Amino acid sequence: MNTASDAWQNLKQHSRDMNNTTLNQLFECDADRFNRFSVCLDDFLVDYSKNLLTDETMALLAQLAIESNLVERINEMFSGSAINISENRAALHTLLRGSKPTSPSRMNIERLKQVQESLSKMTTFAEGIQSGKLTGSTGKPFKNILHIGVGGSVLGPSMAVRALAPYSNNSIAIQFVTNVDGADLHDKMSNLDPETTLILVASKTFLTQETMLNARSARAWITKALGPKSVGNHFAALSSNLKQTEEFGILPERHFELWDWVGGRYSLWSAIGLPILISIGSKNFRQLLSGAHQLDNHFRNCSLEKNIPVILGLISIWHRSILGYKSHAIIPYDQRLELLIAHIQQLQMESNGKSINREGSKIPTASSGVIWGEVGTNAQHSFFQLLHQGSDIIPCDFLIAANAHHDLQHHHETLIANCFAQSQALMKGRNLDETKNHLLKKGLLLADIERIAPHATFPGNRPSTTILYRKLDPKTLGMLIAAYEHKTFVEGAIWNINSFDQWGVELGKELASQLLPAVKMEPAPSELDGSTSGLINRIRGFQKATN
Structure with a gap:
C-alpha cells in the first residue's frame, strides 16, 4: 500500500472535508440515497446508505482499488496462482x-x-x-x-x-x-x-x-x-x-x-x-455451494461500483484506515446465526490481522480491527449502550431475514422492527433540545429534565450496513459467507498483505510444547521470564494442595 499515492491522499483530504457532514444531512439532501447506496443480487440486499460516505467517497475508494491492482489480484486468485506467497500456495476455495x-x-x-x-x-x-x-x-x-x-x-x-x-x-x-x-x-x-x-x-x-x-x-x-x-x-x-x-x-x-x-x-x-x-443432505449442501458460486461469479465479473464484496471491503478500508475506527460489530438478527460471528472473527482477523505486507515490510497504516458481536436482540441489552453513547464510533453490520422458518409471526415482526430501529437510532441520534422536548412530553419536571437530558441524548451519525435477505436458506447462507470471504480478500489486497497465511498462531504453539513438561511437574525450561516461572510454581502448589 502506497499511502503517498494520489488516491490515498485524496481520501485523507476528503475525510477532513467530511468532518462536519452528518448522515442526517446526506439523507435530507438526497431522497434517493437508499436506492443509490444499496446493491441487490437476487434476494440478497446490501444497504450501505447509513455509512458516512458520498459519491465522491466511493469514487475515490474505487480509484484506490484500481491503484492497488484489485482486479488483477482477483484474477490471480481465481486463476490458481500461488497468491499465498509465504507458503507458495494457491487459494482456490472457490x-x-x-x-x-x-x-x-x-x-x-x-x-x-x-x-x-x-x-x-x-x-x-x-x-x-x-x-x-x-x-x-x-x-x-x-x-x-x-x-x-x-x-x-x-x-x-x-x-x-x-x-x-x-x-x-x-x-x-x-x-x-x-x-x-x-x-x-x-x-x-x-x-x-x-x-x-x-x-x-x-x-x-x-x-x-x-x-x-x-x-x-x-x-x-x-x-x-x-x-x-x-x-x-x-x-x-x-x-x-x-x-x-x-x-x-x-x-x-x-x-x-x-x-x-x-x-x-x-x-x-x-x-x-x-x-x-x-x-x-446432498440437495441442500449443493444449494449452499450454489449460493457461494453465485457470489463468486458476481465478485469476479461485476463492476467495482456494483460489486457487493468490493463495496463492503472498500467501506471497511474507509472506516479502519482513513477514519481510524478500531472495531466492527456483527449483529445478526437471527438466533441461528449465533455462530457466524466467531466464523467471521477468524475469517477477518486471522486473514488480515497483520502488520507486514507481501514484500515483508511493515505496512504504513492500520490493518484489521477487532471483529465482535452478538445476535439481536440480545446485543441490545448488553453492549448497545456503548454503540449508541460510547466514546468510540463502531460500525455495525445488521443481518436480517424477511421471512422466518417458524410460524410465530409477531415474534419475527418485532425482531425486524428492532433491527431497523437500531440502525435508524445509530444514524439519527437525538440532540439535547429533542431530548428535552421528549422528556417534557413524558411529564417530567423541568428540574429533572435539566438533570437527565445530557445523559439521554444520542450523538447519532454512527455508521451501519444492513444485509437483508428473503430467508436464511442454504443458498442464502452460501452467498452470505462468500460475501464476507471476498470482502476480506478486498481488504487484504488494498493493504497489500497476504490474507491466506497465519504465522501469528505459531509462537504460542511452540512455547506451549516447551512448557508442557514443566506443567507435568518435570523440570522447567532453564530460561523462563519471572512471570511464567512464578505461574508454574504457583500452579504446582495449587495442584499439590488439591491432591
Whole structure:
C-alpha cells in the first residue's frame, strides 16, 4: 500500500472535508440515497446508505482499488496462482463450490477432478449414514456425530449446521469438540452411546496438538467400550495425511482428502463440511455451494461500483484506515446465526490481522480491527449502550431475514422492527433540545429534565450496513459467507498483505510444547521470564494442595 499515492491522499483530504457532514444531512439532501447506496443480487440486499460516505467517497475508494491492482489480484486468485506467497500456495476455495479457475492448466483440471471425486465420496458416505446402511461395530445405525477439530475445521461447519437447522433431517445429532480443555470432550461424550456414535477427526496434517489429543481420548473411549477393532467402524478422517490417519486406525475408505490450496477458514466447502452434508443432505449442501458460486461469479465479473464484496471491503478500508475506527460489530438478527460471528472473527482477523505486507515490510497504516458481536436482540441489552453513547464510533453490520422458518409471526415482526430501529437510532441520534422536548412530553419536571437530558441524548451519525435477505436458506447462507470471504480478500489486497497465511498462531504453539513438561511437574525450561516461572510454581502448589 502506497499511502503517498494520489488516491490515498485524496481520501485523507476528503475525510477532513467530511468532518462536519452528518448522515442526517446526506439523507435530507438526497431522497434517493437508499436506492443509490444499496446493491441487490437476487434476494440478497446490501444497504450501505447509513455509512458516512458520498459519491465522491466511493469514487475515490474505487480509484484506490484500481491503484492497488484489485482486479488483477482477483484474477490471480481465481486463476490458481500461488497468491499465498509465504507458503507458495494457491487459494482456490472457490473451486470447491463450482467456480472454475480462469487458467485451464493441467494442475487446475486435476484439482477440479479431485473436488468432484471428493464431493461424490462425501455424498455416498453421508447417504450411507443417513439411511443406516453404514453402521457401528455392533451393527447399530449411527445416531450421533462427534466432530473433532480446531479453528476453521470447526468454526465453519458448526456455524453452518446451526444456521441450517430447519433443513436438518434431525435423525442424527451433531456435536463439535474444539477446545483442548477436557471439559469440552468430557461433557459431549458423557451423553453419547459409543455404539451409535461416529467420530470425525478434522485435521489437515493429522498432527494438530489440540485435535489429536481430543481424538486419542475419543479413541480410548470407543476402545474401552467396544474393543480396539471397533475404531475403524467409528472413525472417519478429514485430512491430507493418509499415512497418519491409517496409523491412527482409520480405514482408507473413510479418509476424506484435504488440499494445501484450501485454508482452514475457507474449508467448510470441502470435506471439512462433511457434518453439514450429513445434517442437511446432498440437495441442500449443493444449494449452499450454489449460493457461494453465485457470489463468486458476481465478485469476479461485476463492476467495482456494483460489486457487493468490493463495496463492503472498500467501506471497511474507509472506516479502519482513513477514519481510524478500531472495531466492527456483527449483529445478526437471527438466533441461528449465533455462530457466524466467531466464523467471521477468524475469517477477518486471522486473514488480515497483520502488520507486514507481501514484500515483508511493515505496512504504513492500520490493518484489521477487532471483529465482535452478538445476535439481536440480545446485543441490545448488553453492549448497545456503548454503540449508541460510547466514546468510540463502531460500525455495525445488521443481518436480517424477511421471512422466518417458524410460524410465530409477531415474534419475527418485532425482531425486524428492532433491527431497523437500531440502525435508524445509530444514524439519527437525538440532540439535547429533542431530548428535552421528549422528556417534557413524558411529564417530567423541568428540574429533572435539566438533570437527565445530557445523559439521554444520542450523538447519532454512527455508521451501519444492513444485509437483508428473503430467508436464511442454504443458498442464502452460501452467498452470505462468500460475501464476507471476498470482502476480506478486498481488504487484504488494498493493504497489500497476504490474507491466506497465519504465522501469528505459531509462537504460542511452540512455547506451549516447551512448557508442557514443566506443567507435568518435570523440570522447567532453564530460561523462563519471572512471570511464567512464578505461574508454574504457583500452579504446582495449587495442584499439590488439591491432591
